[in-house]
Structures are given as structure tokens and as C-alpha cells.
Amino acid sequence: MYLYIRPKVESHRDWEKIWFGVMLVIVVIFVAWSYVSVISGDTATYRYGLPLASGVPKPLPNGTVVIYMEGVQWAWVPMNATEIIYSPNGTQMNISVTANVISYVNGYPYIKVLPHQPVEMILYSNNVVHAFYLRLPHGPQNVNVVPGIDSYSFFFAPSTVGNYTFHCAEYCGVGHSYMYGYLEVM
Amino acid sequence: MAKLYPKSALGISLLYTAGGLAWLAAMGIAAMWFRTILLSPHVNVKAGYAIAPLYYFLVTFHGQAAMMIIVEDVALSVFAYSLYKSGMGTIHNKILTAAFWLINVPMIIEFIGGPSTGWYMYPPLSLQLGSWIYFGTFAPSLAEKLIGLAYFMMFVNAVGVIIGSITMFLDAYKTRPKEGKIPVFAAYGMAFGGALLFVTEFALAAAELWYVLYFWASVPVNPLTWVVLFWFWGHPVVYYAPFTIFGGLYYLIPKFAGRPLFSEKWARYNIILLFTFSMLAWVHHLQTWPLPVVLRAFITPTTLILAAGSGLTVLNLGLTIATGKGYQWKNPVGLASLVALIGFILAGLQALILPINPLNVIVHNTYYVVGHFHLMIWTIIIVGYVSILLDMLTSKMNGATLTSLSSGMVSGGIIMWTIGAFLLGYTMSYAGYEGLIRRWVAYPVRFVPYMDAMTFFAIIMGASFVMYGLPVLFTLLGVKTSLFWQTAGLSGVSNASIPGGSSPSPTMASQDHNTMKNTIKEINSKTTDASKKDKSLLN
């Protein structure tokens, strides 16, 4: 490989041009894929979890449970669950389901939903920055909650019955790791 | 009182090295401490809340010492050494020494306050009195003054970095070669140990001053604006050390490959690319934040272009090795340079998914990221720095070589360290992918085996750090150096690392000749005095 004599180092420059070309193609592909998947919403993760609600479907699908979720130091406080139902003539009805959906187990919030049920969390904080993190089989939700700005997490409940834990993912003080709750698919 | 400060670039370099190593030891102890805490998942909520303040203080101390002190010490130390190696130098040694103290000392007051804010100290958490486990215990009116003081001390640290970096940059410019280009090593030093620090450190200084004004003058802090400002420093800071060290690798790897750098031209072009895009990638840390979509879309290509630039460095150095005359990896300095390069590749691979929006959310705020950046630090920064440091100590020891004992300790230590680093880094990343969130003092019990493995690998790293750190430390302190260094070439170590030693390649001869002249000049004039000064500083 290094048996031949070359007059100058410069004669090897081709490698770097090839590198440059290959990198350019890779960058374009990755960026395009990233943009397309965000715009079209065909990735489970980023799909409807955009903090600015840019990916949340409008109108919300029939049967969506909308929950106002407040992050405090240190707990998630779900409130005002409503189910969105469209009547045959298309009128949207918001039915309060708080009593059926929200309960507490050992002091931790416990949210009950049905398989495949669409869920929208309206996330807000009145104190520090938190992040809503929920790892589902078809991809995680991971959205920061900045005080003064509503964030949105929209997802479909998993198809199988089971218990999932949501957490706070942004360090928010000494109780950060105890800031969690459950999503029960029943 | 004659010698209160080093009088040469080498002396300045050793001074900053001493600072960096002292803080490195302290932050390493903090890491081992909180790893011990993490052996328990703290299922018991009461116990978890009881240990949490200590845990979060240790985590904060660990991160702040690394990001605000060690990284800057290392970058400026390597920058100064690049000047020494390039026949350039420092002129304003008094100012550079003053900057050293500003960088390394004031934050002790901040640490006394017991910050548990995390190193990126997001508002408004970091403005809560309860986030300061000591200063927060005073009456609120006093606590506010004290926490304001703590942030002011952090501001002073940032000012120290600004002064140190601009002074060294201007000194470098004044002492640049009369003819020809600035050598690549010094060019990287000027760009990333000088200009990049100077340009971006203002963002940190401003963010810290904003906090000071919040406490001392009731100026409100907007969380979103603050974090965007902060990351204009918070991202480039991770490049201060590694990109400056790249310069060192551009200098060292050709020596051990026995040929000139594959393409010096691209090494120089890369400076512009890395310098620009390191700042344009800043909010890629905030992809799950409610930032405008345009901004989040912008950082995907900038980050990938930056990655391509880093890859070009790897290609350049890799081809230098591949087309060289057989790489001298048995030399501890050669081995360390090679390991730094390989580590940079393997840690870089982990990062490739991060700028992609749909993939970032899978791992954002998890141990995946923690594993990635620690592996980067352990290889390109720590091992890369060790390679430069050994070369530096060779200069300090007037061209002596490592004994078989010390070269065995260094090579063995680095190999063991790197194996531990890969195991730990990739375990962290896998656990993060599985859903282990960073900064949890309590975690789901299914992660206990991961945590135990991490602690075990960390202990391997701690032990190997002692192994290769001891020869370095003893040499810096001037204790028992005869154990670790010999003047006759009797060891298995190639003398290629000696300035002016027999050159492995005829093409390298002129450069070696140049450094030998420098070495002799330094020895005859001020180096030895400067080193003595460093010893007294350390004692």
C-alpha cells in the first residue's frame, strides 16, 4: 500500500473529496427523513408529541381522552378528564370522565384508558421545568413542560392490556425521581 | 517572591494542567461517591428524599467542575503547549496566571453554597432557595444575597476564561512564525483553546450575570430565553477540550505513524467548519422543548454537518496511520493518541441518532446521552490529554524517556481504562434506551443490574486511572521521578517522543529540529525555573 513513491502529499486529496460527497449525501438523506417524518407525523415518537402541538390532529379523533396534567414539585396532577365524542351529525361533545379515568394509588396518579384509545395530555407547570416521559411499546413520549407554556402529548394507548409508568424526565429538584404515575390500559 | 508566576508557555501549560488535574481528582471522587449512592434504587421514599440533596449536590459539583473549570484548564493548557511546540509562546504570563486563579478558585465559594441545580442550572429551579443546600438554609433575605454571590463567583470564573483565552490568543498571534503558516497544532489551539472560548464564554457570563441580577436587583428571568442563551455556551463548551486536543493528535499521530499528516490542508479547512458549526448546533439539546419548529429544524443539518467535519478529522488521522510506516502503538504516547482517536469514533457513533428529531425523543434526558458524552470525555479528552501531557512531561524532564515501569503503568492503565470506559459507556447507553432517565436518585428496580454493572465498570476505571495517573502526578510534583524517567534510551519506549530525538521519518526531521531548538532554548533560559515554580504552586 505504501510501496509506491508519491511526489507530494497533495496527490491523495481525492479521498477527502469522496468523503465530502458521501457526507453531503448522508446529511441530506437524514435531514430529509427527519423533516418528512415530523411533517407527515408517521413516527410514533415525535408524531403528536411536539411541544407546540404542531402535530396534534385537528380535530381530535373520536373517543379521545383529554387530560389536563400539571407538573408540580414533585408530582403529576391529572385533572379534568373529558372524552371527545362526535354525534352522527358531527357535533363535538365533551363528556367529563374525570371520575372514571383519574384515581390515585399509594398517592401516585393512576389513569385508566382503553386499548387503542387516543389520549391527549395538556401539560403545564406553575413552578419549574419538568418533562413528561412515557415509554410505550410503539415509542416513547418525551416532552418538556416549561412554566407559562402549554405542551401537548398525544398518543394512542397500547393495544394490549397492561400497566405503564410515566415519569418526569427533566431534573426538577430533590423529588424528581418520585415524580411518576401510572397509565393503566384495561 | 521572585517567581510568583510561570515565565514561559510550557510553565503556563503546566500550571493549567495542575489546576485541571486537581479538579479532576475532586470530581472523580464525587462520581465514585454518587455511584455508591446509586447502588440502592431507593424504593423507600423517605430514604430517597433523605439522600437526594447530597446526591444532587455531588452530581452538580461533578458537572460544574467539569464544564466550567476542568475543560477550560485543559483547553488552555493544551493551547499553551501547542505554542511551546510550535516555536511560538506566551507574553503576558502575569495575566494568564491571574486568569488561571480566576478560573480555578472563585467557584469554591459557589460549591460551599451547596448547589443542587445540575450543571445546566435551568431556571426557575436554580433560583429556588431550596436548591442550595447550605446557602438556602439562611433567612430568605440573606440566602438571596448569598446565592447571588455564588452566581457572581461563577460569573468571575467565566470572566477568567474570557481573559485567559483572549490573552493567549493575542500572544499566539504576536509570536506567530515570521514566515510560513502557523503549525496545525497551534492553529487548533488558537481556534478552539482561544477564539472559541472567547466568543462563547460571554453567553455563560451573561446567563450567570442575569441570575446575579435576579437575586441582587430583582430582575426577572425568562426560562426559555435563558436556556437558549445558556446553550450558546453549553454546546460549544463540550468542544473546548476535544478540538484543541485534535490539534495535539494532528501533531502526535504523524510522529508515531512515521509520515507527515495525510492532508494538512483539510486539517486547516476543518478549523473553519468545526468553529462555525459548533455554535450553530446549540439548541440541539432542546429538541423536546417548546421552541419554534424552524429553530428545531435548523439544528438537524447543522449538527450533522458538524459530525461530518469531525468525521473528516478521523479520516485524516486514520489515513495517516494507514499509509504510515507501521504505527508505533507500543509507545505509551503513541498508544494514548491512537486510543483517543478510536474512542472518538466509537463515542461519535452513539451520537449519530441524536440530531434526528424522531429519534432524539427516544433517548433525550436518558442515560443514553450520559453514556455517549462520558465515553467521549473518557477517550478523546482524558486519554487524548494524557498523550499530550506525556509529551509535555517529556519536555519538562528535558527529553528523558519513560522507564519500563512507567511505560507499563501508562500503557496498561490506559488499555484497562479504555476497556472499562467502553463497557460503562455502552451499558449506560443501553440502559437509557431501555428507559433509565438521568438524574434519578431513585429508579425502577429493573435497572438495578445495570446500575451495579455501571458501578463495577467505574471501579475498573478508577483503578486504572490511578495506574496511569501516578507516573504523571509524581512527575508533575517532582517526586521520585527517577522511578519513572530515565535519560539513557534503555527502555522499550521509542525515543520518537523526545523533542530532537531520532526521527522516524525524514520528512519529520525539520520539525523535530525546530522543537529541539526550542527545548534547548527553554532549558537554558526559563523552563526549569518555571517548572520549579509549578512545583511550589502544587506543594
Ligand SMILES: [Cu+2]
Ligand atoms: Cu419534574
